[in-house]
Amino acid sequence: MLIYYLIIDYDSAKLNGGKCLHGYAGRILHIDLTTGKTHVEPLNEEYAKKYIGGIGLGIRLLLDHSKPGIEPFSPENPLILTTGPISGTMWPTGGNGHAFVSKSPQSFGVGESKAHGSFGTELKRAGYDAVIFKGKAEKLVYVWIDDDSVQLLDASNLMGKSPAETEDAIREELGDYYIRVAAIGPAGEKLARMACVINDKTRAAGRTGMGAVMGSKNLKAIAVRGTLDITAAKPDEFMEFVKEFHERMKGPATQKYRTLGTPLNVLVHNSVACMPTRNYNNASFEGAEKVSGETMNERFVAKIIGCSSCAMRCEHMCVVQEGPYKGTMTRMEYETLWAMGPYCGVDRLDAIMKGMDLCNYYGIDAISAGVIAGFAMDCYENGILTEKELAGIDARFGNHEAMVQLIEKIGKREDLGDILAEGVKIAGEKIGKGAEKLAQHIKGVEVTGYDLRCLKTAALGFAVSFRGADHNRHGAYGFDIKGKVNRLIVEKGRGKLVKDMEDQYNVIDSLIVCKFSRGTYYKGFEDMAKLYSLVTGFDVTAEDMRRAGERINNVARLFNIREGLGRKDDTLPYKVMHLPVPDEGPSKGAYVTQKELDFLLDDYYQSRGWNKDGIPSIEKLKELGMDDLIHVVESKTGKVKKAEEN
Amino acid sequence: MVKIHERKFVSADPEKCAGCQVCEYICSLTKEEAFNPLKSRIRVVRMNQLINLAVTCRLCENPPCVAACPRDALTQSEETGLIMVDEDKCNGCGWCIEACDYGAIMLHPENKVVFVCDLCQEQGEPQCVKWCPEEALDLITSDVLAQKARITAVKKLFQEAMKVAPTT
Numbered sequence: 170m171l172i173y174y175l176i177i178d179y180d181s182a183k184l185n186g187g188k189c190l191h192g193y194a195g196r197i198l199h200i201d202l203t204t205g206k207t208h209v210e211p212l213n214e215e216y217a218k219k220y221i222g223g224i225g226l227g228i229r230l231l232l233d234h235s236k237p238g239i240e241p242f243s244p245e246n247p248l249i250l251t252t253g254p255i256s257g258t259m260w261p262t263g264g265n266g267h268a269f270v271s272k273s274p275q276s277f278g279v280g281e282s283k284a285h286g287s288f289g290t291e292l293k294r295a296g297y298d299a300v301i302f303k304g305k306a307e308k309l310v311y312v313w314i315d316d317d318s319v320q321l322l323d324a325s326n327l328m329g330k331s332p333a334e335t336e337d338a339i340r341e342e343l344g345d346y347y348i349r350v351a352a353i354g355p356a357g358e359k360l361a362r363m364a365c366v367i368n369d370k371t372r373a374a375g376r377t378g379m380g381a382v383m384g385s386k387n388l389k390a391i392a393v394r395g396t397l398d399i400t401a402a403k404p405d406e407f408m409e410f411v412k413e414f415h416e417r418m419k420g421p422a423t424q425k426y427r428t429l430g431t432p433l434n435v436l437v438h439n440s441v442a443c444m445p446t447r448n449y450n451n452a453s454f455e456g457a458e459k460v461s462g463e464t465m466n467e468r469f470v471a472k473i474i475g476c477s478s479c480a481m482r483c484e485h486m487c488v489v490q491e492g493p494y495k496g497t498m499t500r501m502e503y504e505t506l507w508a509m510g511p512y513c514g515v516d517r518l519d520a521i522m523k524g525m526d527l528c529n530y531y532g533i534d535a536i537s538a539g540v541i542a543g544f545a546m547d548c549y550e551n552g553i554l555t556e557k558e559l560a561g562i563d564a565r566f567g568n569h570e571a572m573v574q575l576i577e578k579i580g581k582r583e584d585l586g587d588i589l590a591e592g593v594k595i596a597g598e599k600i601g602k603g604a605e606k607l608a609q610h611i612k613g614v615e616v617t618g619y620d621l622r623c624l625k626t627a628a629l630g631f632a633v634s635f636r637g638a639d640h641n642r643h644g645a646y647g648f649d650i651k652g653k654v655n656r657l658i659v660e661k662g663r664g665k666l667v668k669d670m671e672d673q674y675n676v677i678d679s680l681i682v683c684k685f686s687r688g689t690y691y692k693g694f695e696d697m698a699k700l701y702s703l704v705t706g707f708d709v710t711a712e713d714m715r716r717a718g719e720r721i722n723n724v725a726r727l728f729n730i731r732e733g734l735g736r737k738d739d740t741l742p743y744k745v746m747h748l749p750v751p752d753e754g755p756s757k758g759a760y761v762t763q764k765e766l767d768f769l770l771d772d773y774y775q776s777r778g779w780n781k782d783g784i785p786s787i788e789k790l791k792e793l794g795m796d797d798l799i800h801v802v803e804s805k806t807g808k809v810k811k812a813e814e815n
Numbered sequence: 816m817v818k819i820h821e822r823k824f825v826s827a828d829p830e831k832c833a834g835c836q837v838c839e840y841i842c843s844l845t846k847e848e849a850f851n852p853l854k855s856r857i858r859v860v861r862m863n864q865l866i867n868l869a870v871t872c873r874l875c876e877n878p879p880c881v882a883a884c885p886r887d888a889l890t891q892s893e894e895t896g897l898i899m900v901d902e903d904k905c906n907g908c909g910w911c912i913e914a915c916d917y918g919a920i921m922l923h924p925e926n927k928v929v930f931v932c933d934l935c936q937e938q939g940e941p942q943c944v945k946w947c948p949e950e951a952l953d954l955i956t957s958d959v960l961a962q963k964a965r966i967t968a969v970k971k972l973f974q975e976a977m978k979v980a981p982t983t
Contacts, residue, residue: 257850258840258850259837259840259841259844259850261837261948264840264850287836294851370863370864371864396851396853396924397851398847398849398850398851398854399849399850399851400848400849400850404844404848408844415946415948418948419948471865472833472864472865472867473833474833474834474835474864474865474867475833475834475835475948475949476835477835477836478835478836478837478840479833479835479837479948480835480837480948481948482833482835482948482949484864486864486865488865498863498864498865500864
């Protein structure tokens with residue numbers, strides 16, 4: 170049933186004679202879900218150049234389009250969907266990305282998550298660099314973006330369906346099998362805080378609860394079809410560069426992803442005892458061999474597939490052919506494998522795959538889901554939660570059935586799953602009795618598969634990440650694991666290492682190229698600047714790109730500061746700071762003290778040009794051409810001064 | 816005249832095709848100077864994550880598209896086997912689209928006449944085959960396809976023996 174039918178008839182909708190600009194579509198689509206009204210505004214060229222696209226543009230738009238202190242689930246919180254300037258071209262891994270940005274219901278600061286597949290490329294061809302959703306629909310709807318036509322359609326028949334079922338149902342209903350869909354599952358509808366948005370059935374914008382924000386708006390799915398041409402400003406040189414990257418992608422920089430995939434990490438991390446096991450009770454796992462990438466590939470991988478425009482392909486599709494979980498088919502990566510495996514003490518790949526499949530079904534971030542299951546198991550082992558409270562689940566570490574059941578409970582928000590679906594931070598506070606100390610998170614976002622006690626550069630990166638616990642904001646674990654620094658100590662210079670990586674990762678996520686391809690950018694910012702220039706026609710240098718990366722980190726920091734986050738939140742999970750690694754071997758006894766953390770933060774803030782409280786200096790903002798945002802800093806430092814006077 | 820079984824067409828190996836659509840991008844760029852899968856002569860079908868295949872014109876013998884055209888707008892080159900579209904005669908009625916079992920002939924979104932793979936005559940070789948990162952696409956005759964299928968079948972039959980057979 171059609172409930173609203175809207176066609177954009179603004180002149181701006183026909184920018185550039187209906188053809189896309191080079192790289193950018195030049196348009197931002199606003200959809201007010203409360204009133205059903207939409208309008209299109211031209212993309213501000215200055216923003217494009219300063220914040221690139223993807224998360225950079227998204228975070229800047231978030232800052233502009235939200236009032237300070239809004240509740241993440243309030244209709245006022247905008248949900249921003251962006252593409253990058255590279256989206257829609259055949260740039261290998263870069264043609265297909267999109268990002269969701271909003272105020273996170275987990276961290277109450279910047280929420281952002283990217284996904285690949287084929288959704289972003291379609292949205293770009295429909296002619297949008299960004300879509301800003303505001304308000305809340307009266308009942309469950311999905312939005313159907315068909316080039317210039319934007320409709321809100323009734324989704325009551327999709328209620329309770331998984332993202333994959335939703336995708337199929339929408340294609341059937343609209344009668345076009347090439348429509349791309351990004352949807353939430355039942356958990357997103359029920360505002361589980363770690364709910365994700367899934368496109369192409371197994372590709373998730375996973376972290377920081379963007380699916381929950383979507384659910385709070387009664388928005389079940391976004392369906393897109395785009396027909397516009399996408400061109401590069403300098404097509405011949407661009408294709409030469411594409412060719413060069415096709416070659417690079419056949420080389421050593423991507424070998425890991427093309428062969429064993431990221432689950433290769435299991436044995437690597439285990440060998441240096443930096444794989445958090447049983448909710449951080451250990452740093453290595455005796456069952457690692459059984460859940461290794463090697464075992465996975467030998468026994469379960471049926472095919473490796475690729476996203477739109479990719480020239481390396483990484484998606485290891487696994488099929489369980491026998492046993493209690495027979496018939497399960499899912500993609501598998503290290504992080505999710507780790508979370509539902511070693512982190513829960515589970516040494517069965519088939520059960521891990523079932524857990525992953527359930528996460529995809531309910532639409533929850535599988536990293537967070539596994540960490541929450543591990544947390545519940547730790548509570549159970551410590552007598553904080555009883556079998557009765559867990560509705561009969563014998564949540565011992567290593568019980569694969571319990572892990573699967575817990576994920577099902579979280580997905581359904583059933584029994585204790587209702588509290589667990591709030592994430593470990595809030596669940597820990599609600600459960601009490603010391604559960605708070607077992608909740609391993611940073612800024613409310615669950616930890617990922619790197620033991621921060623013995624990876625101290627990574628620990629800094631995780632502590633300062635603007636979206637909470639995360640390896641993908643900096644990749645600083647690389648220095649530690651590859652032995653480029655002494656991973657067990659803190660020293661001057663780690664701050665700059667993290668800063669430089671963050672700046673680069675910000676550009677990667679704003680162009681939206683795949684992180685798995687980062688090693689093919691042999692010349693770093695220089696390659697990225699060349700790519701950006703060839704596609705958009707704007708002439709930028711490597712230094713311009715680096716500055717954009719730095720600017721994006723600062724705009725994210727400004728948002729977090731505006732929302733009340735600061736140095737106190739740049740911290741580490743309880744166990745990382747209080748429970749030394751017990752395992753025999755190179756990491757034994759390692760943990761991070763408050764003194765070490767303070768040392769690292771001071772070093773990092775200094776390298777960023779921020780003050781002791783982690784607030785960007787006015788000089789830094791001026792240096793980065795962010796004069797228009799100085800008021801955010803002034804409102805905070807003004808308050809600090811007042812407090813001191815009192 | 817070239818014998819029918821020597822005609823080559825673009826075929827995708829289902830074992831290798833990863834569904835990445837690079838063929839669609841390079842096809843639309845080559846023929847239309849833009850990235851737009853809707854203008855590609857080769858199209859990827861992803862049934863689910865495990866079933867991916869790029870599909871394009873197979874240069875059929877007695878092509879049903881030619882037979883179906885009520886305006887004689889389609890002909891098959893005797894020399895190459897390519898389907899040729901007389902754009903003046905074609906009115907975009909779509910009978911040929913319905914007749915094709917492979918969805919290989921399509922209505923152009925702008926020109927409103929049908930279009931189909933021509934093996935990149937101008938470039939001298941099909942660009943999709945050249946660019947496929949998985950080497951999943953081949954310019955191949957039906958004879959060689961049959962040969963390959965036979966070899967695969969025999970290999971499967973003698974799996975155990977193949978393991979100990981010398982590789983050279």
